[in-house]
Amino acid sequence: MQKTTVQMTRRAFIRAAGLAAGYALVGFHLTKDAFAAALDFAGLRQKAVYQADAEIYKSRKSQDNPMVKKLYDKNHGFLAKGPCGHISHELLHTHYQDRSAGVKALRSVGIKLKI
Amino acid sequence: MREIEKVMYQEKPPAAADPDTLLFVEVDPEKCQGCGECDNHCPTGAVQARDATGIRHVVSPAACINCGQCLVNCPHGAVYETVSYVDEITARLKDPATVAVSMPAPAVRYALGECFGYPTGAYVGGKMHAALKQLGFRFVWDNEYAADVTIMEEGTELLQRISKPDRHKPLPQFTSCCPGWVKFVESYYPDLLPHLSTCKSPIGMLGALAKTYGAQETKTPRDKMYTVSIMPCIAKKFEGLRPEMAASGCRDIDATITTRELAFMIKQAGIDFKSLPDMAPDPILGMSTGAATIFATSGGVMEAALRLAYEVLSKQKLASPDIKVVRTHEGINTADIKVPRFGTVKVAVASGLANAAKLCDEVRGGKSPYHFIEIMTCPGGCVNGGGQPMDPRIRQASLFKRTMASVKKRYNMRTTG
Numbered sequence: 001m002q003k004t005t006v007q008m009t010r011r012a013f014i015r016a017a018g019l020a021a022g023y024a025l026v027g028f029h030l031t032k033d034a035f036a037a038a039l040d041f042a043g044l045r046q047k048a049v050y051q052a053d054a055e056i057y058k059s060r061k062s063q064d065n066p067m068v069k070k071l072y073d074k075n076h077g078f079l080a081k082g083p084c085g086h087i088s089h090e091l092l093h094t095h096y097q098d099r100s101a102g103v104k105a106l107r108s109v110g111i112k113l114k115i
Numbered sequence: 116m117r118e119i120e121k122v123m124y125q126e127k128p129p130a131a132a133d134p135d136t137l138l139f140v141e142v143d144p145e146k147c148q149g150c151g152e153c154d155n156h157c158p159t160g161a162v163q164a165r166d167a168t169g170i171r172h173v174v175s176p177a178a179c180i181n182c183g184q185c186l187v188n189c190p191h192g193a194v195y196e197t198v199s200y201v202d203e204i205t206a207r208l209k210d211p212a213t214v215a216v217s218m219p220a221p222a223v224r225y226a227l228g229e230c231f232g233y234p235t236g237a238y239v240g241g242k243m244h245a246a247l248k249q250l251g252f253r254f255v256w257d258n259e260y261a262a263d264v265t266i267m268e269e270g271t272e273l274l275q276r277i278s279k280p281d282r283h284k285p286l287p288q289f290t291s292c293c294p295g296w297v298k299f300v301e302s303y304y305p306d307l308l309p310h311l312s313t314c315k316s317p318i319g320m321l322g323a324l325a326k327t328y329g330a331q332e333t334k335t336p337r338d339k340m341y342t343v344s345i346m347p348c349i350a351k352k353f354e355g356l357r358p359e360m361a362a363s364g365c366r367d368i369d370a371t372i373t374t375r376e377l378a379f380m381i382k383q384a385g386i387d388f389k390s391l392p393d394m395a396p397d398p399i400l401g402m403s404t405g406a407a408t409i410f411a412t413s414g415g416v417m418e419a420a421l422r423l424a425y426e427v428l429s430k431q432k433l434a435s436p437d438i439k440v441v442r443t444h445e446g447i448n449t450a451d452i453k454v455p456r457f458g459t460v461k462v463a464v465a466s467g468l469a470n471a472a473k474l475c476d477e478v479r480g481g482k483s484p485y486h487f488i489e490i491m492t493c494p495g496g497c498v499n500g501g502g503q504p505m506d507p508r509i510r511q512a513s514l515f516k517r518t519m520a521s522v523k524k525r526y527n528m529r530t531t532g
Contacts, residue, residue, distance in 0.1 A: 042444075042494060102302065
């Protein structure tokens, strides 16, 4: 059996080690930054939402919205029967469809999905 | 293809009427480096390598729920949108016979400003309404109004499910405003569909109300109306095309665009956004409350619904509307809300569908203790949706990742010949 050794000068070794360390450090910092940035980006927007809720909007409950009261007004409202009444069910409620057949078909040809 | 706010778009309305046959996002094989970052963000596993090169594609419309998290997280800008109504809307806005109606979602106003140099999250609701008016929308209606209506409907539905147990309408009740989540249940947990609130999403409601109630109040023939849904979301394009969204007697939602596309249209029209005055929407289907605006964030629908449920169940006023325990940044959040004269309302909020799947498995196993569960597909909620302006750091900060990915791609190309 022949033993193989990699010949490397002292200078080349230092150069390679330095480069490897540099890449590892830079890579670590960049991925860490990217991760933190993505998190607080959404967080900043979320914070702004709660701030607007507390400071910009006059009323903070849906049932207090004057235009919602007008919509459901018992005498003249478009939805006079109140929420979940007959017209509500026609216009504002829906039904759902079982779409699992498409997923099953994919699995049957060997495509792997996460769920 | 054209670039809109750093994202590529095919410039065409949907190629078919049936949204089940359409892909709403796709990967450009020229730009894809095979790094797999999209896989990390795809909740269903719909983005996969097409072959040994590692270059990704969306395997099938049946697997994809159209959330667009792959798109906003791709470090290489390789994922693009395939459906755009921008040109159609621009033409209809110029047509004197058309009565254009705008319907912007809550989350749009917390991100639109970023396209005009405002800091992340800056609230630009007033300027957004002014810009819509300038673009030529006759009625500036607002999906926040419909979010308030949704709370009335969905809150009442929840109270009915609690007071009258019915095996066709079981507890827990799941929220139904997130179109990614709804397609997810329909595709991956169809047995749980009875748990899904029968309420349409706010935009589903507003489309139908605009062409009935709105047409009546403004004396506008509904067939002249052109309703434009403006969303932080790509999956809303699928929702707008659902065949059942025709309760008004015609299509309830004529076109759907994202926050990015609205910014593009404002720039294209030469509107100086920053100098616009703050404007209120047209009140009749536009006035809204804080409960509506928090629909934009994970935990918001839950908090808004509790602000109603508390008052109905306890028959007393809720002194402070802040219900901070349900506010969710990531993961699963659960809470017991004590309500006088009722007891405890048990709720859960999940941000991201991997978390939603855990709650679904509990419900499937009959072990879910909750009355009401809110699910948002995008981590943090709609403010972080797939149709929102890009986080500029996703592509900047990934220089290292980009370099590594291109090295890997070249290597793979060579080894697979």
